[in-house]
Amino acid sequence: MKLDALHDLWAQDQDLDLSQPDKALRSIPLLHSKWWRIYTDERQRHMLAKQELAALRHKKFEWYLGRLDPAECKALGWPLQHLRIVRQEVETYLANDEDLIPLFAKVDLAEAKLKFIEDVIKHINGRSFQVNTYVNWLKFSQGS
Numbered sequence: 001m002k003l004d005a006l007h008d009l010w011a012q013d014q015d016l017d018l019s020q021p022d023k024a025l026r027s028i029p030l031l032h033s034k035w036w037r038i039y040t041d042e043r044q045r046h047m048l049a050k051q052e053l054a055a056l057r058h059k060k061f062e063w064y065l066g067r068l069d070p071a072e073c074k075a076l077g078w079p080l081q082h083l084r085i086v087r088q089e090v091e092t093y094l095a096n097d098e099d100l101i102p103l104f105a106k107v108d109l110a111e112a113k114l115k116f117i118e119d120v121i122k123h124i125n126g127r128s129f130q131v132n133t134y135v136n137w138l139k140f141s142q143g144s
Contacts, residue, residue: 001038001041001042001113003109003112003113003116006038006116007116009038010116010120013031013034013035013120014123016127016130016131018130018134021131021134021135024127025128025131028124028127028128031124032121032125035120035124036121038117039114039118039121042113042114042117043114046107046110046111046113046114049103049106049107050107050110052103053100053104056099056100057094057100059072059076060093060094060097060099060100061090061094063078063081064081064085064090064093064094065085065087065090066082066083066084068081
């Protein structure tokens with residue numbers, strides 16, 4: 001799911017109707033379940049993106065050091081590595097590798113989505129306190 005779609009979905013769910021506190025309380029578990037399911041789906045996507053990045057990063061690491069098998073280089077469409085790169089400089093090459101940059105971005109986006117969903121779930125968990133505060137305020141304002 002795209003980050004904008006998550007924002008739009010939360011825009012629909014974020015309103016708390018305090019005119020009917022009992023209904024607002026009943027909606028909390030449903031919202032929690034909905035967003036927890038979204039979180040687990042996005043967490044799975046995040047883990048897959050991290051695994052994909054780690055696998056390609058390892059191959060690129062071996063390639064930059066000149067240790068990748070020539071047959072595997074050919075299968076991946078990479079030229080044989082003729083440069084002599086010292087191990088300490090490989091990280092610089094990996095950080096700027098054209099094949100890895102989209103995967104770094106994919107992992108970063110997945111982490112941003114997870115952070116957003118975690119914040120949504122925290123907000124949903126706090127709704128019962130908001131409803132309770134509203135009910136107590138009503139009691140106080142009506143002299144109960």
